[in-house]
Amino acid sequence: GDSVTQMEGPVTLSEEAFLTINCTYTATGYPSLFWYVQYPGEGLQLLLKATKADDKGSNKGFEATYRKETTSFHLEKGSVQVSDSAVYFCALSDRGQGAQKLVFGQGTRLTINP
């Protein structure tokens, strides 16, 4: 079945450092890809998405490019802030599944130190 693999955490960086969180996927169809963020004590929020190959999703300084050839959707940010501390989830959705069930990666906890 479909699956998502994220780099293991936790990840700890200093403020203004460059961030990469790796995400690779396996899917039988042509999935849409997502990054969700979960701040402490809250539910998940959509951070960005890409619906087809070579699309780049971006939001709040974060970017990720849908790479079909490498089945990857790595999350990047050029200069992180303390407020970016959260858990990040990579996910895919196969439109072939009737309920658009999302398949999530295991999550990566990010801590940014001032």
Next chain:
Amino acid sequence: EADIYQTPRYLVIGTGKKITLECSQTMGHDKMYWYQQDPGMELHLIHYSYGVNSTEKGDLSSESTVSRIRTEHFPLTLESARPSHTSQYLCASSKGGGTNTGELFFGEGSRLTVL
């Protein structure tokens, strides 16, 4: 901004009690979901619904049950809570139809502790 609400946010109860976690959305979404999030952060789909009177089991077996009598409401019930049910429960919804790219809108979660 998503309009999906969960109550209670936090609940501590004793073993054997019946509990219902409420979830409501005001976006008119057809599809709704319940995820269980374990302490290791992984998310497991336990129930979903295509619309009114539709309920399906998710990928992770759960002793909880759900109902969907109204579009906006998708409550989850545990008839007899046990310590193994201690977890965070996240409700979500999504649009139906061909325009849906798979985005889910999540509530803030209900953290259940069973003593």
